[in-house]
Amino acid sequence: MPGVGGGQAGGGPGAGELDEAKRAGLAELVARWAPAEKIAAIKALTDLAIPELTGPGPAREAGRAELLAGASQLLKVGHRLEHAAGELAVQADKHRSSSGGAGAATWLTRHNLLTRAQAASVVMRAKALAKQPELRQAALAGRINGFQSAKAARVLKQLASTGLDAGQLGEARQLMVSLTADLDSAGIARAGRYLLEKVAPESTQRKDAEQAEREYRAAHANRMLWFVDHADGATTIQATMPTLDAELVRRMVDAHAEQLRRSQTDADLRTDPADRAALRVDGLLAVFDHAARAATAPKTGGDRPRVQITMSYQDLKDQAQAAKLIGPDQTIAAGELRRMLCDAEILPVVLGTDSEILDVGRANRLVTTPIRAALELRDGGCTFPSCDMPPGLTEAHHVRTWADGGPTGLDNLTLACRHHHGLIEPPRHGPPDWVIRFREDGLPEYIPPAALDPERKPLLHQRFILRGAKPSNSRDPAGPGDPGDPADPSDPAGPGDPGDAS
Secondary structure (H helix, E strand, C coil), X not given: CCCCCCCCCCCCCCCCCCCXXXXXXXXXXXXXXXXXXXXXXXXXXXXXXXXXXXXXXXXXXXXXXXXXXHHHHHHHHHHHHHHHHHHHHHHHHHCHHHHCCCCHHHHHHHHHCCCHHHHHHHHHHXXXXXXXXXXHHHHXXXXXCHHHHHXXXXXXXXXXXXXXXXXXXXXXXXXXXXXXXXXXXXXXXXXXXXXXHHHCHHHHHHHHHHHXXXXXXXXXXXXXXXXXXXXXXXXXXXXXXXXXXXXXXXXXXXXXXXXXXXXXXXXXXCCCCCCHHHHHHHHHHHHHHHHHHHCCCCCCCCCCCCCCCCCCHHHHHHHHHHCCCCCCCCCCCHXXXXXXXXXXXXXXXXXXXXXXXXXXXXXXXXXXXXXXXXXXXXXXXXXCCCCCCCHHHEEEEECCCCXXXXXXXHHHEEEEEHHHHHHCCCCCCCCCCCEEEECCCCCEEEECCCCCCCCCXXXXXXXXXXXXXXXXXXXXXXXXXCCCCCCCCCCCCCCCCCCCCC
């Protein structure tokens, strides 16, 4: 299936399989067509190409990487077409005052079976981009998708109300376009403060306290809580409150949800850890059940739940062997047991002094409370690229396993949610698929497996990018974790060692 993944949106180098002469000839031909003919040509090509791409022929003979690359390019084409549709709708609305008729959103609603909100979003996104020429150009060229462009336009609109001058706003627009190369829509939505600090650093600190106070007062005044009963026996709870207050609720709910998950040993009761929303419902009910029984809220303030076991370490070890969790009759995979014990507080703590330390070296594999606090401050949650799991639902991960000589310190630890902790565990034999390494600034970045990215470009979590960290855009010259060429196991910093993840 030649050329399925061979193009880059925007017509840059390597876009498609047409040589320059054919592209020039096609461009000249398309330039002579009327708008309706251009659209008809796009539709005709789609009608011909899609059945061939998705049929039982060439598509089934292509490799996985080629098919995924093709899917990615088709998504980019789709986003470009949606932006173009919005442009046409906006142009149509400009003629409405002279010719009358329904608005563009109403037309799209009737003729495309869209809801009013869906049709309006297409039109409003195009109108917002018309005020942001840099974003509009990137969107029509296929460099950003519709979700990114909508969030970016909203952030830039909010910045315009902060008193920035024309030069600062222009700089903010350019920075936003550059950010869209590394951030998804969720990251872009949080980029306002980052942009403000970059274009107006002298005024950011001065305005922070005043702005925070105004925002809190406004959010407090608009706080709301709804209970919506449905005919099927379910109830929807919706709430709006200040972010500071919501954070307390979030941490309390997440802490109780995690405690419930860890205590669910019965397969009939166990909740899939991936179903985060369902677990949060359980956690919310647990919070109120506790309050109802004790007539007071939990005193832990959302701290991570811990199980206190009053027995000697040897007794605990003997019972674990009797339960066939460890020992010769072990019934759980070694990798899974290693992951479970990574953050389990069942081993004796060995401290040299009474002071809080952030590195316990080889004396102990336990992640102490001070180390845990420092990890949460540095990582802010799961560090796997694009994962938004908060710190309270993560586990401390030894990049180089403690059993293989890895220390218990910040330069060998990172936070990972339960799902991604299992994903980055190394196989029993051979190099790991995902490799974690620490940059010079101390931040962890991930090297994807070759099957996912043949160039194995390092990936940095976007929350670090919003703090000002620069992503590594070039291929790792040493090719860490490259199958067949693992790093020297004797190298203490060698991220290619099969025992690097724990």
